[in-house]
Amino acid sequence: MPIVIKNGRVIDPASYTDRIADVLIVDGRIAGVAPNLSSPKAEVYDAAGMIVAPGFIDMHVHLREPGFEHAENLESGSRAAAAGGFTSVCCMPNTKPVNDSATVTSYIVQQARAKAAVNVFPIGAVTKGSAGEELAAMGAMKSAGAVAISDDGLPVMNARVMRRAMEFARSYDLPIIQHCEDLNLSAGGDMHEGAQSVRWGLRGIPAASEDVMVARDLVLAQLTGARYHVAHISTRNAVAMVEYARRQGLAVTCEATPHHFTLADEQMAPYDSNFKMKPPLRASCHRDAVISGLASGTIAAIATDHAPHPGSEKMQEFERCPFGIIGLETAIALAIEELVATGRITLTRMVELFTTGPESVMRLGRGTLAPGAPGDVTVFSTDLEWTYDVNQSCSRSRNSPFHGRRFKGGPMATVVDGEFRWKR
């Protein structure tokens, strides 16, 4: 059935659109953006007072299937994505088995097609088992549907392996996404190394562990010409180095998470593992640098790094808890509150960070409301007041530091391939 989304403020950065208009979707594709559109038998959604944007893309999530379905699966994770206003997600390969072959990639694509609420694009591993040694068959994975490669959760520590990986990735025109962490410098660390870790007697993960890896990789990106992307950037130096590399004309991009632009280590609840993730919540000077990078354009995308862990694993001594928090359902609200409402970025820039930004890195053929584009639309409000209750989450996991937070602004409806997949 066709859909008409009426009377919303349509913001489509890809076509420089920002005006009150209707969006018509027919046969799963955008049919037009103009005032007073209608279609017989169309389902009408009144978006008066709301923002209508191209479907949001989260280029960094963990959906845990196959292998860790007690934490999340393609069905639950994709429903959380839809409820968070995302129409496309790119899922990291640290499943069990690791997505390091076309077989696993195909499995994820097929399972997603059968049961996912949103578009799911797998990211293949850089190395077999993400062990950092032998390169995975990235060409075959690309043929099976992989849109990028990454050993996320782990960095590729060996510089020679990383160089070769970049060369192969370039041959297949795949972006290579690095979780930047020098494991020798970060070994044993549980939170950002700084005044707070010293106060709480927790072992630190120094900002230098990220900086060192970003610096090495940028040199290798220059050497190889690869499309290189820094995942969840979190330090002042790393942002500055990416900015420098981009000015030199390198094909280098980076993303930031909502928690890294929202929280600093001083806002952590003591020993609460819902504040434990990698990279860790940094000192406020680093958070401020991330916000500046989002505003200036150095950071291309907001990505959640949605990382579900069941309560039993998070209900432990802080140092034993796994790293990571869920984030799909709170991302838009945090971006509105922390970036737009504070005047740091415009609403249009925010939409870019969720659409054209990640699209420029991942090249999914989405992120626009141009006629003929896939019928993916995100409708959100900047006025809606609501409270996040993690116990009502679509995710199978509950590990969020934002439980109970009162928000102004959030997703209203999600249309994927011309169908409503979620409405508030």
Place this chain on the structure above:
Amino acid sequence: MPADHDPHRGLLGIEELNRAEIDAILARAKDFQPLQSQSLKKLDTLRGKMIVNLFFEASTRTRTSFEIAAKRLGADAVSITASGSSVSKGESLVDTLNTLAAMRPDAIVMRHSASGAPHFLARHLPTPIINAGDGTHEHPTQALLDARTILDRTGRLEGLRIAIIGDIAHSRVARSNVHLLSKFGAEIVLCGPASLLPVELAQLAPGVRLTNDIREAIRDCDVIMMLRVQLERQHEASFPASEYFRFYGLQLEHLDLAKPDAIVMHPGPINRGRELSSEVADFQRSVILNQVENGVAVRMAVLEKVIG
């Protein structure tokens, strides 16, 4: 942290206590001091109360001291060590504690190798928890007994210059002492090699200064507090062990730099020849055994405050 703190329940750390609360414990400990040398040492203040000592880390003096303190107050005490408990069968910490709490003890005294373990449990358990040392975070009763020992000698904490020397980074004793002494207006000099003395320690509390030079730390100080070199908490070689004593061990000639009546303290167990020379350990102004003796009185005061 103060937001979570309920002063009527348990004792998790010194940081969240105020001066009046600390004063009250120290004053009550003084009341209990004479009891320690009487032939009849037992009171019935806590008769019918049950205290569980749950030690996930090796401890002789702290565990014994808590057990004796409980018994001298008339309470029953059960001590459990991790190796003999269900933890070694793979039970999670929170399940172990819930099981113990279901037996309705009046307090759980707990030592754990993970910083924050008692704070995490306190959020989920109804039973008051007394922290007997959590990882590299706090060891509140040690700081209280150290303060009692200093007060017995000097009568005051305000204005004293106190050097704390050794592996500060990994020391819960140092952190608790810094919080306590700072609240009373002492001047604190922390000293160790840079790899064991993160610069952020200067922000731990007001009145803290850092130095890498032991002579500079000791000069004109009233109290020298030596820390044990915590090899079990070193996750890497933070310093060349072979030359540690030469540059950071306390030796007799160092004492000339301190004030003439300066005292030497150590939380024990001491490693003669590693962090202090044997002569210093036996030095007449060493108060190491007074610290141990005060441990019982201070822990009686804490147990009475928490349960009584």
